[in-house]
Amino acid sequence: xxxxxxxxxxxxxxxxxxxxxxxxxxxxxxxxxxxxxxxxxxxxxxxxxxxxxxxxxxxxxxxxxxxxxxxxxxxxxxxxxxxxxxxxxxxxxxxxxxxxxxxxxxxxxxxxxxxxxxxxxxxxxxxxxxxxxxxxxxxxxxxxxxxxxx
Numbered sequence: 001x002x003x004x005x006x007x008x009x010x011x012x013x014x015x016x017x018x019x020x021x022x023x024x025x026x027x028x029x030x031x032x033x034x035x036x037x038x039x040x041x042x043x044x045x046x047x048x049x050x051x052x053x054x055x056x057x058x059x060x061x062x063x064x065x066x067x068x069x070x071x072x073x074x075x076x077x078x079x080x081x082x083x084x085x086x087x088x089x090x091x092x093x094x095x096x097x098x099x100x101x102x103x104x105x106x107x108x109x110x111x112x113x114x115x116x117x118x119x120x121x122x123x124x125x126x127x128x129x130x131x132x133x134x135x136x137x138x139x140x141x142x143x144x145x146x147x148x149x150x
Contacts, residue, residue, distance in 0.1 A: 014133060015070075016059045017077045021090035023098075024051040025106035049093060052139050056085065056115070060123055061133040072127035080122050085115055108145045112137045116149050 026049045027041040037045040044050060058081055062071040089098055094106040100114050112135055120132040138144040 011063070012061050013064060013071045014059050014061050015072055015074065015077070015130075016057060017074060017081055019056045019058075019078070019081050019086050021054050021056065021086045022051060023054060023089050023092055023094050024049040025094040025111075026050070027105065027107060028095075029105070049095070055136075055138040056081065057134075057136040057138070058119060058132070059134040059136075060127070060130045062127070062130040065127075065129045070127075070129075072123065072130040076126050077123070080119065080126060084118050084122050108137050108139050108143070112145050112147045116147055120149065 026046060027044040028037050029040075032040070034045075058077065060072050060077060064071055088100070092098055094101045094111065100118065101111065104110050104114065115137070116132065116135055119135070123130055123132050132149065135147045136144055137147075
């Protein structure tokens with residue numbers, strides 16, 4: 001028997017998916033000397049790159065679809081994040097191997113904004129009741145960035 005899930009009132013549900021990937025990068029401004037890059041970025045400017053075990057946390061918000069009860073099917077969300085981001089960055093060099101990072105500073109701040117630009121339309125297309133709300137990119141246990149698309 002089909003039950004329609006109508007809930008009265010104003011509310012918002014937040015659904016979160018976490019993924020993991022490994023990637024290398026180098027923080028380096030080509031307009032600066034090697035000395036200035038070393039001064040500003042320290043070991044992150046290493047000529048031979050450095051890597052991280054990243055965690056990517058993606059939160060979607062919305063009202064549940066009346067037919068499924070889902071804001072977004074978590075399997076669908078996981079598939080989108082994997083196909084659109086993780087498969088493109090896992091075990092890659094962000095500076096050299098990742099098309100959407102070409103010509104950009106490979107800082108976590110820039111990286112998370114580029115991830116947003118990919119995921120927001122993909123999520124909106126897959127789930128009309130859902131909207132990308134928040135991305136958290138964890139670079140190390142002590143360092144992470146959060147982005148709300150603003």
